[in-house]
Amino acid sequence: MNASFWPRAQQATPISGCAVATILSTWVALMLCCNARADNILPPPLRGIHKIVFLGDSITYSGQYIEYVDAVLAARFPNQHFELINLGLPSETVSGLSEPGHAGGAFPRPDLHERLDRVLAKTKPDMVVACYGMNDGIYFPFSEERFAKYRKGMTWLAGKVKAAEAKLLILTPPVFDAEPIRADTLPAGLDVYPKPYAGYDDVLDRYSEWLLDQRSKGWRVEDVHGPMRRHLDSKRRAQPAYRLADDGVHPNDTGHRLIAGAVLKAWRIAGANSVRIEKEEAAARTLPLIQARQRMLKDAWLTDVGHTRPGMAKGLPLADALQKAAEMDSQIRELARSQPSRHKP
Numbered sequence: 001m002n003a004s005f006w007p008r009a010q011q012a013t014p015i016s017g018c019a020v021a022t023i024l025s026t027w028v029a030l031m032l033c034c035n036a037r038a039d040n041i042l043p044p045p046l047r048g049i050h051k052i053v054f055l056g057d058s059i060t061y062s063g064q065y066i067e068y069v070d071a072v073l074a075a076r077f078p079n080q081h082f083e084l085i086n087l088g089l090p091s092e093t094v095s096g097l098s099e100p101g102h103a104g105g106a107f108p109r110p111d112l113h114e115r116l117d118r119v120l121a122k123t124k125p126d127m128v129v130a131c132y133g134m135n136d137g138i139y140f141p142f143s144e145e146r147f148a149k150y151r152k153g154m155t156w157l158a159g160k161v162k163a164a165e166a167k168l169l170i171l172t173p174p175v176f177d178a179e180p181i182r183a184d185t186l187p188a189g190l191d192v193y194p195k196p197y198a199g200y201d202d203v204l205d206r207y208s209e210w211l212l213d214q215r216s217k218g219w220r221v222e223d224v225h226g227p228m229r230r231h232l233d234s235k236r237r238a239q240p241a242y243r244l245a246d247d248g249v250h251p252n253d254t255g256h257r258l259i260a261g262a263v264l265k266a267w268r269i270a271g272a273n274s275v276r277i278e279k280e281e282a283a284a285r286t287l288p289l290i291q292a293r294q295r296m297l298k299d300a301w302l303t304d305v306g307h308t309r310p311g312m313a314k315g316l317p318l319a320d321a322l323q324k325a326a327e328m329d330s331q332i333r334e335l336a337r338s339q340p341s342r343h344k345p
Helices: 017-039 058-062 064-076 116-123 144-163 179-184 200-217 225-238 253-266 281-305 318-338
Strands: 051-056 083-086 127-131 167-171 220-222
Touching (some): 051 116, 064 083, 064 253, 064 281, 064 318, 144 167, 167 253, 200 225, 220 253, 225 253, 281 318
Parallel strands (some): 051 083, 051 127, 167 220
């Protein structure tokens, strides 16, 4: 604060308690006014939003799409502070289902029901972004019983987030692509599937359609599945070997950019649907730091919140990770401000 803001502080006569209270209240009012004005430059879905928690399975835990979203937000809004918390957990479902012999029989799939209350209590989010479905059909053919458990789980999640007074953005599940792993898939009509069902993407189609139908009930749902499928089909007409996931499940960089584009579309971030980081200098410059920060924080948060999945990396104590993240955030903001965002639609 410039010393001239306090003209009487240099004089012998002390300021009365009433005057101090007046100055402080004026300063608070000015800060609130400035924050409100800054908030007004944001698209409506992000106004009043600071802390955003991402929930999902290994696709979310890997985190590339979150890193791209983080980089675009830092580039477009360097004077805003968004905290994107990756709490994705590999293998997790919202349905509570697990196929026989999952992970070679080492452990059943973790269930979001076990940890969601802790996630919400510890993070206190303004918004939750959830991407479930890929694991929830357990790679079997469609079953009404499994579908019912998925619907129940997603409805429960929506209720929990609402009770926590946070907004919820739901992403439809990414594409399952059998082509790269055709030799390791199984046909319809079997009792058990130690390998994925070859037509499993049809199951995800139905899950996605149901989610999109929930928009009529006021759910905020953004389609990931449809755009990924259309992209894949379009590219494959000219390049039959084209793929978005070498193992049929986990998206490559292009796949993660498509998911990030869906998130940014839901937030009405103009010109960022394809997340062309290389076309946006501020985002490209901050991305390495954002990646380092995100990858440190996700393990710290997962360790602090707790979960039942074995084999996960143990993160730093959360307080230490948050302190390091704050230092990195200062560098990210400085870089973003020094290179104004020049996005191209």
